[in-house]
Amino acid sequence: MTIKERGYAHWDGELQDGRFPWWPITRIGIRLTFKRKFFKFFFGFTLIPALVWLVGIYVSERLEDFKFMMEGETDFLNVNPLYFKTYFTNDFLLFMVVMILVFCGAGLIADDLRHNALQLYFARPLKKRDYLTGKAAVIFFFLFIVTLIPGIVFILFKLIFAGNFQFFASYPWLILSVIAYSVLITTFFAFYTLLLSSIGKNRRYVSILIFGVYIFSDIFSAIFKEIFRSHYFYLLSIKSNLQQVGAVLFDQRTPWNIPWYYSLTVIIAICLFSAYILKQRVRGVEIIK
Amino acid sequence: MTAIIQTQNLSKWYGNVLGLSDVTLEIEQGITGILGPNGAGKSTFLKLITGQIKSNIGSVTIMGQPVWNNYPQFSEIGFCPEQDSFYGEMTGWQFLTSLLRLYHLSSTEIEKKADKALEIVELSEDKNRAVRSYSRGMRQRLKVAQSIAHDPKIIILDEPLNGLDPLGRRKIIRLIKEYKGEGRTIVVSSHVLPEIEAMTNQIILIHQGKIFAQGDIHYIRDLIETHPHIISIRCSDPRQLAQKFIHHDFVLKVNFGLKKGVLLVETNSRDKFFGLLPSLFVENQIEVEEITSPDDNLQAVFDYLIGK
Numbered sequence: 001m002t003i004k005e006r007g008y009a010h011w012d013g014e015l016q017d018g019r020f021p022w023w024p025i026t027r028i029g030i031r032l033t034f035k036r037k038f039f040k041f042f043f044g045f046t047l048i049p050a051l052v053w054l055v056g057i058y059v060s061e062r063l064e065d066f067k068f069m070m071e072g073e074t075d076f077l078n079v080n081p082l083y084f085k086t087y088f089t090n091d092f093l094l095f096m097v098v099m100i101l102v103f104c105g106a107g108l109i110a111d112d113l114r115h116n117a118l119q120l121y122f123a124r125p126l127k128k129r130d131y132l133t134g135k136a137a138v139i140f141f142f143l144f145i146v147t148l149i150p151g152i153v154f155i156l157f158k159l160i161f162a163g164n165f166q167f168f169a170s171y172p173w174l175i176l177s178v179i180a181y182s183v184l185i186t187t188f189f190a191f192y193t194l195l196l197s198s199i200g201k202n203r204r205y206v207s208i209l210i211f212g213v214y215i216f217s218d219i220f221s222a223i224f225k226e227i228f229r230s231h232y233f234y235l236l237s238i239k240s241n242l243q244q245v246g247a248v249l250f251d252q253r254t255p256w257n258i259p260w261y262y263s264l265t266v267i268i269a270i271c272l273f274s275a276y277i278l279k280q281r282v283r284g285v286e287i288i289k
Numbered sequence: 290m291t292a293i294i295q296t297q298n299l300s301k302w303y304g305n306v307l308g309l310s311d312v313t314l315e316i317e318q319g320i321t322g323i324l325g326p327n328g329a330g331k332s333t334f335l336k337l338i339t340g341q342i343k344s345n346i347g348s349v350t351i352m353g354q355p356v357w358n359n360y361p362q363f364s365e366i367g368f369c370p371e372q373d374s375f376y377g378e379m380t381g382w383q384f385l386t387s388l389l390r391l392y393h394l395s396s397t398e399i400e401k402k403a404d405k406a407l408e409i410v411e412l413s414e415d416k417n418r419a420v421r422s423y424s425r426g427m428r429q430r431l432k433v434a435q436s437i438a439h440d441p442k443i444i445i446l447d448e449p450l451n452g453l454d455p456l457g458r459r460k461i462i463r464l465i466k467e468y469k470g471e472g473r474t475i476v477v478s479s480h481v482l483p484e485i486e487a488m489t490n491q492i493i494l495i496h497q498g499k500i501f502a503q504g505d506i507h508y509i510r511d512l513i514e515t516h517p518h519i520i521s522i523r524c525s526d527p528r529q530l531a532q533k534f535i536h537h538d539f540v541l542k543v544n545f546g547l548k549k550g551v552l553l554v555e556t557n558s559r560d561k562f563f564g565l566l567p568s569l570f571v572e573n574q575i576e577v578e579e580i581t582s583p584d585d586n587l588q589a590v591f592d593y594l595i596g597k
Contacts, residue, residue: 021391021393023390024387024390024391025391027390028387028390032376032378035378111376115373115374115375115376115377116370116372116373116374117374117375117376119336119341119368119370119372119374120368120370120374120388120435121391122341123339123340123341123363123366123368123370124363124364124388124391124392125360125361125363125364125391125392125393126360126363126391127360
C-alpha cells in the first residue's frame with residue numbers, strides 16, 4: 001500500500017526550477033557578511049581608489065579646466081591600458097582585496113565546520129559542487145564590486161566624458177582585459193580563501209592565515225630575491241604573480257624579468273591544489289580515522 | 290506492506306574502523322527505532338540511508354530508488370542530526386527559512402512552511418530570538434523543525450531526545466507519534482530503550498556495526514526478562530529484607546553492598562520481583578530510601594546477549 005493511499009497528503013505545490021541551487025548559500029553568505037561589525041564602512045573605504053581613478057578620467061577630459069592644478073604633470077592622466085593596469089595591479093587595491101577576504105571569506109567554510117552545518121546542507125538537494133559554487137560566489141560578489149564593475153564603469157565614463165567612441169576604437173580589447181583580469185584575480189582569491197577557510201574551524205585563525213600567507217609570501221620573496229639576486233623568487237609572492245600576469249593582460253611590460261606564464265602556472269597550480277583540498281575537506285560528515 | 294527503505298549487504302569502514310557490516314533490512318512505513326549502545330553504528334546507518342556517506346559495499350534504496358547522489362530524492366527526506374548545527378547569531382526563523390531555500394520553494398511557501406514547522410514544535414513565540422539564547426530543549430525542537438519543515442515523506446532522527454528534560458522529551462515523543470499518524474516513515478535512533486519504547490514497537494537492534502535483531506519490541510523485552518538483573522535497594526533493614534527474598538525462586542542471589550543499608554538482589558524476573566517488592570516493604574515496615582538498577586541499560590543487555 002503506498003503512502004498516498006494511506007491518507008498522507010504530500011505538499012501539492014510546485015517546486016521551482018532549481019537552476020541556481022547555489023544561490024541560497026551565496027545569499028546567506030552575503031547577508032552574514034553585511035551583518036559584520038564595521039564591514040559596510042570598510043567596504044565603502046575600499047571603493048575610494050575606484051572613485052579617485054574615476055575622477056582622473058573626468059579630469060583627463062577637462063585638462064584645460066584643471067591646468068592650473070597640474071603644473072604640467074599630466075602624463076599620469078592619459079587614460080590608456082597603463083591607466084587601467086595601474087588601477088588593477090596597484091599594491092593598495094590588492095591589499096584591500098585581501099582585507100575584504102578577511103571580512104567576507106574567512107568564515108565561509110570555517111563557520112559551517114564549526115557549527116556542523118555541512119550535514120544539514122548535504123542532507124538536502126544540494127551537491128558539494130553547488131555548495132562550493134555558492135561560497136565562491138560570495139567572494140565573486142564582493143571582489144567584482146572592486147574590480148570588474150569599476151573597470152567597466154571607467155570605460156563607460158571615458159566614452160561618456162569624451163562624447164565619442166575613439167577610446168573604444170583605439171583599445172577594443174581593453175574591456176576583455178578588464179573582464180579577464182577581474183575573473184583571474186577573483187577566481188584565484190576565491191580558491192585561496194576557500195582553501196584556507198576549509199582547513200580551520202576558527203574564523204580568527206583563518207583570518208590571520210588569509211592575511212599572513214599573502215603578506216609573508218611577499219616578504220619572503222623579497223628577502224630571497226635580495227639574497228640570491230634572482231627575479232625568479234618573485235614567483236613565491238602572490239602579489240607579484242598577479243601583477244606579472246596583470247601587466248600582460250593589459251599589454252604592458254612585466255614588472256619582473258621572468259616569463260609571465262611562470263606566474264600564471266603558479267596561480268593555476270594554487271587553484272588546482274585548493275580544489276583538491278576542498279574536495280577532501282568539504283564533507284557532510286566528519287570522517288574518523 | 291511495501292518497504293520504504295531497503296538496504297542490501299550494507300557495509301562501511303572508516304579506514305580500519307568498521308562502521309557497519311553487512312546490513313540487509315527493510316524498513317516499512319510508521320516509526321522504527323534504531324537501538325544500540327554508543328558507537329554501535331546507529332549514526333553511520335542513518336547517514337548511509339540519508340545519502341550523506343557512501344557505503345563501501347552494498348546499496349540503499351528509498352522507495353525503490355538508490356539514495357546515493359540522488360539529489361531530488363533528498364527532498365523526500367528530513368534529517369535531524371545528533372549534534373547541534375546552528376549559527377547562534379541567527380534567529381530560529383532565519384535558520385529555518387535559510388534551509389528551506391535549498392528546496393527551491395517560492396518565498397511565500399518558505400514562510401508558510403517555516404511558520405507551520407515552528408508552530409508544530411511550539412517555537413512560534415520564540416522564532417525571532419537568536420538561537421544562541423535558546424535552551425537545550427528549544428534547540429532540539431528547532432532541529433526537529435528543520436527536519437519536518439519541507440513535509441518530507443521520510444524523517445530520520447538521530448538521538449532526538451539527547452540531553453532533554455522529561456517535559457522536553459514528552460513533547461518530542463508526542464510530536465513524533467503525531468507524525469506517524471500522517472502516514473510517514475520515521476526512523477529514530479537512541480541508546481535508551483524506554484525512549485524508543487515510548488514511540489514504537491518496531492525496533493532494530495544494532496551492535497558493533499551489525500544488526501542484532503529486528504522486529505517487535507516485545508522480543509527485546511523478553512530478552513531482558515531472561516537476563517539476570519541486579520537491583521540495588523537502600524533501606525532501613527536490608528538483612529530482614531534479604532531473609533524474605535531468599536524464599537522466592539526468581540531471586541538468584543542476595544548480597545550486601547559495601548555501603549551501609551544497601552542490599553543487592555539478582556533476579557531473572559524483574560516483573561515478578563517488582564510485583565512483590567511493595568508488599569514486602571509494607572508487611573515488614575521497612576523504610577526504603579532508594580531503588581536502583583545498576584545494570585538496567587542497553588549495554589548490559591547487549592553484553593549479556595553476546596555472552597561477554
